[in-house]
Amino acid sequence: MLVAVMVCAWWTGKDLLKQYVKPQVSGETEELHIHEEIMEELPEPTLLYGMAVDSFNIVEQTIKPRQNLADILNPFNIEARIASELAQKCRKIFDVRQLAANKKVTILASKDSTQTAQFLIYEPNPTEFVVFSLRDTLGAAIVQREVRTVEKTIYGVINSSLSQSMQEAGGNPALTSKLVDVFAWQIDFFRIQKGDSFRVIYEEKWVEDQQIGIGKILAVQFDHGGQPYHAFYFDQGQGSNYFDEKGNSLRQAFLKAPLNFTRISSRYTMKRFHPVQKRWKAHLGTDYAAPTGTPIYTVGDGVVVEAGRNRGNGNYVKVKHNDTFTTQYLHMSKIARGMKKGTRVRQGEVIGYVGSTGLATGPHLCFRFWKNGKQIDPFSVKMPPAEPVAKQHQVAFEQIKQQYTQRLASLDQEQAPKDLRASL
Incomplete structure (x- = not known):
């Protein structure tokens, strides 16, 4: 099942089906009839992206680095000005600058000697595709696939x-x-x-x-x-x-970890040999080793009270969750867009990305945790849970629980x- 969700100037693959079945006029009422014997003789059309494509040459290719819409269409007898006009006409539907290298495009070209492109189809992801019409009326449509x-x-x-x-x-x-x-x-x-x-x-x-x-x-x-x-x-x-x-x-009120990490490279301790400063000192944070660019999440709801950079911390963000708890995230490669003092954040929201800025020897996140103004080991704190199932929903929850409990119990037999x- 295909559903067109956004259309620019033209639609749809159904129009192509008209070339296979021609309405005829008969009688004084000029009603439209399609002769059954003709319908029986017509073969089932070949469908691609929901369109009948038997009358086209089908060309599939991969977008090359730095290749734009005009570059893609040029071998198919489409001038650059036409490609530019199409891009401008449909920019609110799909920005052709989002055509990504190594993604597939399919061109439906005429079967005559000109091999002129009639349609171009681009698949940005598995759940949708964009159809560009290059016929008399330029246009585009984004089509959602059934999931x-x-x-x-x-x-x-x-x-x-x-x-x-x-x-x-x-x-x-x-x-x-x-x-x-x-x-x-x-x-x-x-x-x-x-x-x-x-x-x-x-x-x-x-x-x-x-x-x-x-x-x-x-x-x-x-x-x-x-x-x-x-x-x-x-x-x-x-x-x-x-x-x-x-x-x-x-x-819980707080996530157990602020990222998907490879390992904990250094725990909270009152005595650690600092790898950059080459001396023993307290390490009042937890270091999570992870690749550069790994998303960092705020562990709980709160308000950003600091977002910036200094020599020791590198790029960092500090979040106040309530009057009791505050957290800080250090050595980011970059701070997420929109993170500044006063920004409200929700648990699990991306606030930055792992890096090695400041006093760091490699990519990791140094995570710091305060309770009542004192830095502590987050693993030593018993966090309050979120709210349980509300009283008015307990019967419905019990029904779902019983259903799934029975099925789970049978899995080792299946x-x-x-x-x-x-x-x-």
Whole structure:
């Protein structure tokens, strides 16, 4: 199923179908009739991007670096001024400067000797494409593809690594990341044990026969150290969240970590040998090693009280969450757009990107945490949870919980456990 969502001056692939079926006039009422015998003789048209394309030469190619719309269309008998006119006419629909190198374009050209382009189709992502018309009326349309949601299940037993165990069980890194996010405060995934297991009910997103991503995790049971941890996705009408079997929110007032990190390279300590200053001193922060450019998230709602640069911290942002807690994020490669003093931020919002500015030997985030004006180790603080399932929604939550609990319990019977060996 294709749905046109934005149109400029022209539409659509349906117009092309008119060349296959011609209405005829008969009788005094001049009603339109299509002879059944003609319809039976007509072959099914070949469809591409929802358009009948039998009367065109189809050329697929990859956009080269620094190639623009005029460059792409020039070999197909389209002058630069026409390409420029098309770009101007449709700039509110699609800015042709967004044509990206290494992306595919498809040209539908005439079958005569001129090989003149009639349509150009560009796919910016798997869920939509842009159709440019180069016929008598220049125009463009953005067409959304139908995205199907398929419910899936997965079960696995861990020998060493969650990431590889998930992959061996049929999952992928995106699902692993979502699972870790669900239990960010309940489970330390760097301390999972041999024999731990996971059962997950989740969504996959599909366009036609191509999987394009992971949707929501709907329910999880993660057995860790002999203890089962449960999570159930539930929408109370004012934003969704994950809750345990008692209806308590799994989300805390603060995220457990401000980024997806490779490792903790240095913990909060009163005595550490500084790698740049070459002397022993207190390290009142937690260093997270991660590649340059990794997004950094604010761990909780709050207001930016500082955003700037100095010699020691490099690029940094400081957020006041309430009268008790304040956090700071150092050595960023750059501060996210819009982050300045007075900006309100929400938990999980990107405030900057990992770098090595200031006194840093390599890319990492130094994360600092204050409680009542005193710097402390964030791992030593018991954070308050978010609100539980509201009383008026408890019956609905219990129904969903029971449904998913039964399905989770049966997964080890449907999918035999595997001995999954790997490393992080």
